[in-house]
Amino acid sequence: MGAAYPKRSTTMDQSAIIAFIEEQDLQKIRYAFADIDGVLRGKIIHRNKFLDGLTDGYGFCDVVFGWDCTDTPYDNGVVTGWHSGYPDAPVRIDVSTFRQLPWEDQMPFFLADFSRPDGNDLVACPRSLLKRIARQSEEMGYRAEFAQEFEWFNFRETPHTLQQKGFRQLEPLTPGMFGYSILRPSLESDFNHDLFDLLAQFDIPLEGLHTETGPGVYEAAIMHDEVVRAADKAILFKTAVKEIAYRHGLVATFMAKWNADLPGCSGHIHQSLWTPDGSKNLFFDPAKPDRMSDLMRQFMAGQLHCLPHILPMFAPTINSYKRLVEGAWAPTTVTWSVDNRTTALRVLNHKEAYARVEHRVAGADSNPYLAIAASLASGLYGIRHGLELDIPATVGNGYQNKEYGTLPANLWEATQAMKTSSIATELFGEGFVDHFTRTREWEWRQYARQVSDWELKRYFEII
Template sequence: MLGWDVKDQLYDNAQYTGWHSGYPDAPVRILPHTCREIPFENGMLLFLAEFDQQAEAVCPRGTLRRVIQRCQDMGFEPFAALEYEFFMFDETPESARAKGFRDLKPFTPDWFGYSMIRNSVHAELYHQILEMGEAMDFPIEGLHTETGPGVLEAAIAYDHAEAAADKGALFKTFMKVLAQRNGLMATFMAKWSGKYPGQSGHIHVSLRDRKTDKSAFYDPSQAHNMSKLQRHFLAGQQRLMPEFLCMVAPTLNSYRRLIPGFWAPTDATWGVENRTAALRVIPGSDKSQRQEYRLGAADGNPFLALSVAIGSGLYGVMQEWEPTDPVSGNAYAVKHPEELALPRTLWDAAQRLKGSQAGREMFGDAFVEHFAASREWEEREYRRHVSDWELDRYFEII
């Protein structure tokens, strides 16, 4: 599992496992506290597990756990909440493939963001989704239509960071299961069609002091209620965003989403209640002061996305960095310093991670080397492919 890609093709550039090692078994550690019942399988129990021993170094959940441990060692408890947008189709795995994933029929037509009509007409499915979330311990605080035909957004209730990542992974998996059990399909691709906005996977993050249980981000005496620690945390997220991008945007398709004007960031910017920025500070109270990592997309691995959102912030605290001035208004219309520009391709993003000293400090050399190599493989596989766009553009005229 650690030596092949999403299409079961074996990596030829990974050091952890491969032909050179004979693909040995990797031990896993079952996590009893993650036990859940699968509601539509007669109470079948489900447990999550982590890779153990040497494999732990490249395990996404293990990577997040190490970041959380560092956070706790610094005196803070990280909390998080994940939001996912996903498109639903009136298709099956067979029909979608028969159509070549083209001209798919959306679950609902037209642009009906936040529509009470769609919610009410399809109330039975909405209730199934909400009830599944309750039964499997990933309660959904909000479920509504978003911008585009057949697109929904689910906001999962906040929790300790490790549990929040577990809930994100379970939601993505079982949302697809539930859709197919209803004769539908759900996709969490970052951008399944050039006609519509991309699909986000925004991350809300906050820290609480482990001794006092007070918010480490909240200081009502400061602008926007931002404590000094929150400023350092924000600065770490901002400065390291270009270096850690491929952990949050892990596919070729991820970079189709990161274009101006479609509610996705193109530079490592921040603003106060500004949804055009990559980082949105949300002023609040001791219980609600937080920031939103808006770079995240629906295609991200929740364990790695949270590792980045928390780990980069902690690094900023360790270095006592300060963020740039906040962006007011349209962040896309402002020219930003070159060092805030995000890599434009998966290959470039993988090179930034490989060369990141901060990444190696926070996630470990073994993880950085393995994950960057897997992203390089993904880019190389893409380059072997001849697209419909190329055929249409060049076949006759060249």
């Protein structure tokens, strides 16, 4: 994270955007929003429809919050469902998110959400939730600066070959374990340059891009920004990487753990609070132990206190918990440290410009809006309640430090903890917690009814 927060690459307001579209005679506009799983859903619309809906929004079937990531309708939904007839809900474009798609002939692109001018937002909308929590931060006098980094695997496959192979015997982009390699990026130079350059053109500038340990696995750190824009960049990063990969005959996956024998994929969240004008990092105090300000310690205390109550916000899938196991570079305990990669929170603060806390629980499969909302909301909880960071810093192996608690072991346990938590309700509201935990219970039930390859191999003949 740099010394000063980044400026927008464009300062065009709504009138300037309209004039630009008309002057360039652009006929097509793409917009998208994130569903509860962090999947971008959207449309390409005609210029006239775009202009007509800027004030009142565009009708969009609310089934997008009534089905799972495979488009299977929930049987336990309340927000929408067969009982409501899946009506349209007004989705509104946020003109401040204006970009152009460099791999789609510079087509205009916008992010949208289901926020409403009267504040009566759709409770299922992840971006609306984050915007509400970001306003809380501003009202408390803080500018929240965040960034998410991702690890992901790349394969020489297509959506068709994945299906034909049954997701087995996949060919990775490159062979072997070669983290921080200089050779591997050179071997795939066109892909690497396109990732770095096209993402920058799409207003997702990267601080760094490198190989991780594993066949065909990369890691990218996105430059930090104001918290909502940081989440916008993170959600767009995942889809943009997939689209760029397609153009190179590749498929990218952000599964938390695609292979039991290989490391998982993280989505670490870097976070700090600044003065409203961005001139001072409020997490840094050279007069305090480890240069951690009292505010930073309260923020971290809130995160550790809330973490077992809101884990599905960071680990939302069945697969998430295959990554959260001991010795797999992902935390399993309620711990913090100064520059130690075995704990849930990792402090990095050798100088004010870079002082921050890294939340290491979130996987690459997390919905950035929800994971970042959970990070910020739980940190603000600690400040509002004046919590003391009474958990000592871990020195050594964080997996062995179980004195202050361990994380739920699977999605069902984590969801039940969140469902009954008054802390989760305080952070996110009863409506959101009810909807979200219902979707996670649905996810668990879809998993529980399946017969896995492991079961067949273990029991078919012997039992």
